[in-house]
Amino acid sequence: GESRTYTGKHAYPVPHALATEELPRIIEEFVTASRNAIAAGFDGVELHGANGYLLHEFLAPSANTRTDNYGGSPENRASFVIEVVTAVANAIGAGKTGLRISPEHNVQGAVENDRADVLATYTALVQGIAPLGLANLSILHHDPAGELVQSLRKAFDGPVLLNTGFAEITTYEEAARVAAEGWGDAVVVGRPAIANPDLVRRWKEQLPLNKPDFATFYTEGPKGYIDYPFWEN
Template sequence: MTKHTLFSPIRVGALDLANRIVMAPLTRNRARPEDDAPHALHVEYYSQRATAGLIITEASQISPEGKGYAWTPGIYSPAQIAGWRAVTDAVHAKGGKIVIQLWHVGRVSHTSLQPNGQLPVAPSAIAADTRTFDGTTFLPTSTPRSLGIEEMPRIAADYAQATRNAKAAGFDGVEIHAANGYLIDQFLRDGANLRTDAYGGSIENRARLLTEVIAAVTAAWDAAHVGIRFSPFSNANGVTDTDPMATFGHAVDVVNAAGLAYLHMVEGQTGGSRELAQNYDIDALRARFAGPYIANNGFTRDLALTAVASGRVDLVAFGRPFISNPDLVERLRLDAPLAAADQSTFYGGGAKGYTDYPFLQDAVV
């Protein structure tokens, strides 16, 4: 049997990747305030990191309603498509592969961020136990309104249009964001979804939106260009579920039946502990998916090397290390020291803490 390493090439869906190191989606809040479009700064940022086997962009809202934070990019307007096209062209010029993460935040928003100050939408009118950033300050999210059943086709249609826009913007594929307490995750979880119609109650009903979004997206672009992200054991943005093994076992089965290009999972708490409660089994969920598996959350070099070599995972997504190490792939290959990130520049701002981190050869000099 061939022994793979973190640096071995791999085919993922329709994509041939140079290595198994993935740049995880990282919200950085640097889109143009007037139109939520990427611009020249994004071109430099992503192209600097093009040696990743695959770049997954920061989450990008599929519609104005899908927005939850100030200065996050979208993929629904001509200006946004043009801005992303410049990014994908630059990444491809350096031999990289890049997919966009499609995002609807659901209840994780505030009226000040919504069109005409409207209420955010969600499966049920339950406020998220979290805060958001409106461009000036952090403030509690607004209590949402429950989506009407007649609105559900519109949500799926927005994902499909965003997918077509991603193709027009030159992306190599799309990732459906179904993790971290955002809209699709809210529908899946029985702590956020108290509906009594066809989209609530049973696991099958709670997964109906997921199923419909996957169908809509794969109708717009074949399944070999579509991945998905789950965070089955994370309580990010206040989501809870009484039986995540059953909920996400079914969700993974839906994904597997659709033949998606990859399954991307946050292992443990988002940005926190990798430890799982008793009877929670990430490997059992992973085993239900027949395709490539991307593992994410708190991976060190040694942990990533071991996970790939053992065959437990196919690829590893690194988040924060990519912020301060644009050449992370080379640093991991050489086992070189990693630069520390300045957390004060994670969200918002300009080039500082975004495109000014040195490459290894510059750091040595």
């Protein structure tokens, strides 16, 4: 296959399983990127442990077939993510570091369909990072009130941000319900925030919303990033 990039079509690179000796360099890359973000003026860094990307690949048994200490048991699969989060927190400060996870999201080859394994893996992860005192743990899950999310929240014992996923665009009603029921400490908003530079005002005043334009979500240039209109008057 080929992937379309800004510089034309290119053959997909063939991924290789990271050798154990390569992992310290990967951790260093997360640390360097995080330091760079803080140096550039960012308030903090959210480590992406969700949606089938690298850190999630260590967690999910479908993607992690390693035979070293980072594969196999739930604790082993959680350990690389714990090491990355710890290294970044130590470098830039735990108060500037968050982690996003999406247990059971089952996208991009990260399949987690054994609840007992999911609970064991993510409990090991959360117990491993809880002592750091991170800024937050952001959880994407379709059932924020359910046992999995609430048990992870209890184990984390810090601010938990919630998002119910892509199936439906987050609405004011849904966000307000999650907050009112106390299932988490805040709600993460994706597409409505992309499309509405004044989303807080619009939700507060119950104003109509701009519709997100999916065609510009991942494009180059300012279109779709800075040109959604503010509510006039």
